Amino acid sequence: MYEHILFPTDGSDxxxxxxxxxxxxAETHNATLHIMTVLDTSSPHIGMTAAGPEGATTGMTVEEHDESESGMVGEEHNIxxxxxxxxxxxxxxAADEVDAVDTVTAVERGPxxxxxxxxxxxxxxxxIVMGTHGRTGIERYLLGSVAEKVVRTSDVPVLTARLGDDEG
Structure with a gap:
């Protein structure tokens, strides 16, 4: 039934x-598992990493830049x-955790x-199999949700898994 399964990740719990x-x-269907993350180049923070203020993420991988960075071209390249x-x-x-499964890894850029x-x-x-952060209320409205946007606009089925209260 499934030959190619996509797992987008930000490295979060x-x-x-x-x-x-x-x-x-992937094991059940003998499928290839595509593991990807995204550098969010639409963000002024130029990236997505699971570590943000209080563990929040604004995309896939979010890296808050230090205010002391001068913004020199060479430094931007290093960032x-x-x-x-x-x-x-x-x-x-993530690929190491599923070593018994055929995997492909990718780092993409964009929203x-x-x-x-x-x-x-x-x-x-x-x-597509992806996690959610389980945000609710105003936080969800203000921050948006990558998973929610994918669910609403994907042409293929999307399975979402929410981190339980006893996890993380």
Whole structure:
């Protein structure tokens, strides 16, 4: 039924909860598991990493920049290079956790929900499995939700897994 399953991750606990589902489905269907993260180049923070203020994320991988950074071109390149390495480490760590499954890893760039949907289209993905942070109320309204945008606009089925209260 599924040949290619996409697991977008930001390296957070919520994403880790969804990884178990993605692994089980990939094993059950002998599918290739595509593990990806996105450098959010639409953000003034130029990236997405699970560590933000109080663990919040604004996309896939969010890196808050230190105010002491002068913004020199060379320093911006070092920041982007660092974010690329950190993003690659996130997908590599997830791939290591599902070592019995055939995996493909990728670091994409752009607005997270668009990059996820574009990747799904380009790689004939049959199912997207992703975690949610379980935000509610005003926080959800103000921050938005990558998972929610993907669910609403995806042409393929999307399985979401929410981090339980006893997890993380």
């Amino acid at each position: 919520g994403a880790a909860a969804a990884l178990a589902h993605a692994r089980t489905l 982007e290079s660092s974010l690329q390495e950190r993003s690659q480490a996130i997908v590599d760590a 997270p929900h668009s990059a996820i949907l574009d990747y799904a289209d380009e790689h004939d993905i049959d199912l």
